Amino acid sequence: MITEAGNDPKVVGLVYITAFAPDKGESVSSLIKDPPPDAPVPPILPPQDGFLFLDRAKFPASFAADVDAAKAEFMADSQVPWGVEAFNGAITQPAWKTKPSWYLVATEDRMIPPPAQRLMSKRAGATVVEVPGSHAVYVSRPDAVAGFIAKATKGV
Numbered sequence: 833m834i835t836e837a838g839n840d841p842k843v844v845g846l847v848y849i850t851a852f853a854p855d856k857g858e859s860v861s862s863l864i865k866d867p868p869p870d871a872p873v874p875p876i877l878p879p880q881d882g883f884l885f886l887d888r889a890k891f892p893a894s895f896a897a898d899v900d901a902a903k904a905e906f907m908a909d910s911q912v913p914w915g916v917e918a919f920n921g922a923i924t925q926p927a928w929k930t931k932p933s934w935y936l937v938a939t940e941d942r943m944i945p946p947p948a949q950r951l952m953s954k955r956a957g958a959t960v961v962e963v964p965g966s967h968a969v970y971v972s973r974p975d976a977v978a979g980f981i982a983k984a985t986k987g988v
Contacts, residue, residue: 833918838927845931845988846958847981850938850967853952854923861920863948872942883913894942896968907968928956934984935960936969936977943967959987 835854838846852860867873875890886895891908899907927933935953939946939962946962953960961983963969963976970977 835923835926835928838931839925843927843931845984846928846933847984848933848935848953848956848958849977849980850936850941850944850949850965850969852944853926853928853933853935853956853958855926855955856924857922859920859922860918862922867945868947871945871948874943879916882916884916884919885911885913895966896971897942897966898940898964898972899966899968903971904968907971926956928958932988933958934980934987936980937962938965938967938969939963940965941967941969959984 834846834848837843852863854860854863864874872894875887875894877885877887886908888908891911892899892901892904896904896907933956935949935956935958937946937949937953937960941949944967950960961980963973963980965973965976
């Protein structure tokens, strides 16, 4: 989302937290289309009424492996669906090409493989920090994530 929205003149920098940082013409769908043989595959269910959900039973292990079990279950039950259009929406102008960016790699992520995060952050020229954690690192390691964001704000 911020890759395109970051083009707004009021945006001075981009902070990615274990996220997709697509290039021009790429979408989330295109970035996950051909995973390496050993990469985890996100448990995305077939679309329903134009929306995507993660398989509730696989959610904790895939999305929130380092989060307390009860909290991970709550997250699975309360997940917000993605619109298929957003999933397939291609970037027209990546803001990271003209604005500074920071990227937090979650080293235990099973949704976006860490090697893919490193590749995207490198091509974006981002300042990178690696933190042990799942895709839900903002829940399991909030102090590390908040500290990373605070450093980024000082960098613009």
